Structure formats: C-alpha cells, structure tokens
Ligand code: SF4
C-alpha cells in the first residue's frame with residue numbers, strides 16, 4: 008500500500024494532529040475491520056447523502072456520516088485516521104443514519120472507531136473524554152450512570168434555577184418518592200450489593216476495565232482498587 | 246416553504262399490509278437456539294395484548310407481573326417518570342416487581358465514551374435478563390436507549406456464536422443462566438397496548454389539550470422492525486406509541502415538520518458539550534413545534550429526550566428564542582389523565598420548563614396540589630414518617 012493514497016484528507020500538520028507512520032493507520036483500520044459487527048455495518052456507499060440529511064450532528068458541525076461511510080468503504084486509511092481525530096466524537100449516536108438505503112450503519116461504524124481509539128489510547132480519545140471521567144467512575148462503580156446529586160447548579164448553570172431547587176432540597180425530595188428503590192441520592196436507584204459484585208466481575212472478565220487504563224490511568228487505578236477490594240471481601244479472586 | 250405534511254400523510258392513509266410481505270421474524274432464531282439447548286427463552290404469560298410491529302409481525306405485550314428495568318436518567322433526574330409508570334400499573338390493578346437486582350444497561354456511557362465493548366455490553370444486558378428470569382416476572386424496559394441497545398444485543402447474540410460463547414463464559418462465573426426474553430418490551434409499548442384500559446380510568450378531560458410528539462430515535466431507529474407501527478395511527482407510516490396514547494386520552498396530536506429529527510441529546514454532548522444539545526433541541530425541535538403547531542405540551546418516551554427538550558429551553562429563552570413548552574413523558578401525561586397527583590406522583594417540580602399553565606388548562610389546581618405536597622414534606626421533617634408511601638399517594 009502506498010502512502011498518501013487519499014485524495015481527500017488534509018495533511019496532519021494542517022489538521023493539527025501529530026502524524027504517525029502509515030502502518031499504524033493501516034493497523035487502526037484493521038482493528039476496526041476485525042470487530043464482529045463490522046461486516047454488518049458497511050455494504051459499500053452510494054454517496055447519496057441520505058444519512059447526512061437525517062444527521063443532527065451534520066447540522067451543527069463540519070461533520071458528515073457520508074464521509075465516514077465513504078472513507079471506510081474505500082478503505083482510505085489516511086482519511087479514516089484523520090476522521091478519528093475529531094469527527095467521530097461529534098456524532099450524537101442517535102442512529103438516524105440507519106435509514107441508509109444501502110443498509111449501512113455509519114453511527115455503528117463510529118462506535119467501533121471510537122472503541123478502537125479508546126483501546127489504543129489515542130490523544131483524540133483522551134481529549135474527547137476530558138471532563139467525562141466522573142461519569143465513567145459513576146457507571147462502572149455504582150451500576151447507574153447518573154445520580155440525583157449530580158444536579159448541581161454549578162454543573163448545569165444552563166438548565167435554569169430549578170436545578171438549584173433540586174439540589175437544595177435533594178434529601179427530602181428523594182424521600183418524597185413513593186417507589187422504595189428511589190430514596191437514593193448518589194445512585195439512580197438502590198442497587199443490591201450482590202448485583203454490584205456481578206457487575207464488577209463483568210468489567211474484569213470482558214476487558215472493559217482494562218480499556219480505561221488507556222485513556223485515564225488515574226481513574227483506572229481508583230476503579231481497580233475499589234472493585235478488587237469489594238471482590239476480595241466476597242472471597243472472589245480475579 | 247413548509248412541508249405539506251397533512252397532504253403527504255393523506256396520500257398514504259389507506260395503507261394495508263400484504264400478508265406475504267412480512268419480514269423475517271427473529272423469534273424463529275430465538276426458538277431454534279432454545280431447541281438446541283443454547284439459551285433459555287423467558288416466555289410471556291397468556292395474559293397478553295397483541296400489537297403490530299413495523300413489518301407486520303405481531304408483538305406480545307404482557308399485562309401484569311412485570312419486572313421493571315429502570316432507567317438511571319429517569320430515576321435520577323426525572324423521578325416522576327418512573328413513579329408514573331408504577332402508579333399506572335397499580336391503578337390498572339396489575340402486579341409488578343421493582344428490583345434492586347438491576348443495573349443500568351450502561352449504554353448511555355457506551356454511546357458517549359465507547360469505554361466498553363460488545364461482550365461487556367451483552368453481559369450487562371443478560372445479567373439483567375437473568376435477574377428478571379429468576380424472579381419469574383417478565384421484563385419491562387423503561388429507557389428508550391436500554392430498549393434499543395438490548396434489541397441490538399439480541400440481534401448480535403442470535404447472529405454470532407462466538408459472542409454467545411463469550412457471554413456464557415462470563416455468566417457462568419456469575420452463576421447465571423443465559424436467558425433472552427421472548428419479547429423485549431419498552432414501557433411506551435406497554436402504555437400503547439393498555440391505552441384503552443387507561444382511557445377507561447380517565448378522570449381529567451384532555452379535549453382542549455394540544456400536544457406534539459417527539460419519537461425517541463433509539464426506540465424506533467435501532468432494530469426498526471421491532472417497534473410498534475399500527476395502520477390505525479399515521480397510516481402505519483410512523484411509530485404509533487405515544488401518539489396512540491395521547492389520542493386515546495382525547496388530546497389533539499399536532500404535526501410538525503421535524504418529527505423524525507433527533508432531540509440533540511448526543512450522550513456525550515448532554516454531559517460535556519451541551520452547546521450542541523441546546524442548539525439542536527431548541528432550534529430543530531421546540532421552535533419548529535411552537536411555530537407550526539403551538540402545542541400545550543411536548544410528549545416523548547425516553548429519558549434523554551425529556552431531558553434534552555426540557556432543560557435546553559432555559560438558555561434559549563435567555564436569547565429571546567421562541568421556546569417555552571413543558572415537556573414530559575406520556576406516562577406522566579396518562580397518569581395526570583387518570584387523576585394522579587402532579588407532585589406526589591408526576592413529580593413535576595423536577596422539570597424546568599413551566600408546566601403550570603398546562604395544569605391550569607387541564608383544570609388541575611397546582612397551588613393546592615403543591616401545598617398538599619408541602620404538608621407531606623412537613624410530616625416527614627417532623628419525623629412522623631420516613632418516606633412518602635404508595636398508601637399516602639392513594640389516600
Ligand atoms: S452511508 Fe448510506 S445513506 Fe449515507 S451516503 Fe452512503 S449509501 Fe447514502
């Protein structure tokens with residue numbers, strides 16, 4: 008394969024990311040291709056733009072699911088590597104692009120491209136996930152992604168004064184919920200201990216916990232410690 | 246020029262399904278794997294309502310004895326959403342299980358950050374399904390994203406043996422069986438199936454209420470064949486959930502041209518890049534609805550959509566944009582129709598956009614309701630009782 012085979016991509020120096028050897032870009036694409044879902048997500052591209060018409064992110068960013076599908080269909084590793092730097096993190100993962108007449112799933116391709124970026128610890132992935140660590144911590148360690156106590160006015164100043172009402176009255180308002188599982192403030196609902204242990208085992212066994220190491224070493228250390236301690240208490244060896 | 250929606254819809258309203266044009270039914274693969282002893286299929290009971298899906302296959306919706314797979318965004322930030330779903334079931338006289346042995350589907354995180362993988366996502370889904378199976382209750386999924394994601398997980402499991410083997414290996418460590426329910430059911434499908442029973446218990450008249458519906462992308466765009474499309478609603482051209490319930494309650498469902506657009510939630514964006522969410526939700530959804538339909542309320546059926554459409558309006562209003570419509574789930578709307586308390590059950594004080602004019606139009610005295618809610622809070626503060634209970638709500 009020759010380098011610079013892509014007619015469409017901008018030179019990395021222009022796009023503002025550090026270039027890597029061509030082989031690394033090829034390897035990136037091969038890892039995307041190796042995902043079991045890949046064959047079902049791309050069948051070639053008509054370049055009709057129907058996905059773009061449906062795409063919310065295309066309206067507000069310089070982003071296009073057609074460009075992503077097209078680069079993948081043409082196996083244009085240079086362009087794919089460029090899209091990984093920014094484009095893929097602009098996608099809303101709404102899957103409106105599933106109306107593709109060719110049966111493609113550009114949003115699904117993006118999920119895989121993101122996953123490979125995380126696995127490889129790419130700088131773009133780290134940047135995209137900046138400020139997001141506390142959410143990863145919450146979901147992996149508690150089993151629910153958002154909690155009532157996240158509703159703080161300084162975190163959501165754009166959501167209006169009602170956020171402050173919620174945070175000022177949180178403990179009492181949670182007690183005013185009739186479902187018995189809802190009286191929590193630091194998790195969405197009351198998750199049983201045994202359930203959490205099973206969830207931790209899933210993160211260990213499937214390699215999901217290891218993925219965190221590549222994008223946020225500090226967070227990985229904390230998560231691993233929390234989970235190992237809990238599993239040890241239960242007499243479970245990893 | 247605006248799109249002539251009504252003329253377009255009229256053209257299609259005589260839609261009739263051709264019986265020989267049905268798409269493949271995933272149940273064949275499901276039962277095949279069950280026969281080979283690879284998986285357990287949790288069957289529905291006999292007490293079901295049958296509803297049509299997009300390509301004409303029938304879906305069975307079990308009436309009672311349901312295991313509520315809750316949504317973290319609903320329980321955490323819009324708790325009147327889940328409370329209303331439970332309350333409706335209680336009012337209709339059906340039993341349910343609200344489990345602690347349940348985790349989130351974790352798909353919000355997956356679609357936001359990709360810090361997970363196919364096997365982990367499938368294992369989380371199947372751990373929850375196994376937990377439901379062990380109780381004997383049939384799962385009902387509250388979140389649109391969980392529902393869409395679980396449908397995807399099911400397709401992948403049915404197609405890929407290596408994934409089944411990997412998930413089985415993980416479940417073995419957990420001591421759990423590999424169970425896939427006969428149907429994956431979203432709560433909005435449940436409400437759709439039960440809409441006549443709900444309407445029979447209606448005590449508040451909604452004849453003067455105009456609504457617009459926002460359909461949740463993950464409900465009907467992911468594995469689109471397994472979503473309710475009914476020739477009786479929109480001529481079978483759009484999903485019938487939410488709209489069918491609003492119509493059964495006598496509300497006027499109004500059309501608008503960006504119906505198929507997403508809400509702008511974005512998973513990652515709503516948490517760390519909200520400028521996008523705010524712009525999309527207000528400019529492509531709320532403003533268009535206001536301009537073309539001027540509804541009293543926006544109804545939707547997913548956690549993310551309620552959040553994005555409700556919370557984005559505050560900042561847009563600061564920029565003098567044409568916004569200001571309350572947003573709620575059709576579960577809360579149906580509960581209000583059935584006489585639910587706007588605060589004790591629907592918990593509307595957790596919402597941002599002003600819902601009080603809507604309650605007034607419905608003839609619900611929100612001042613009185615809020616003072617009743619405050620009285621209950623005082624009882625708790627005095628230590629007379631620890632929590633508000635279902636008995637208090639039903640009193
Ligand atoms: S991905 Fe599909 S919808 Fe998008 S341009 Fe290609 S063929 Fe058209």
Ligand code: SF4
Pocket residue numbers: 058061062063064065071072097098099100101102103104105113114115117
């Ligand atoms: S999934 Fe991504 S690419 Fe597809 S329509 Fe949604 S935002 Fe666009």
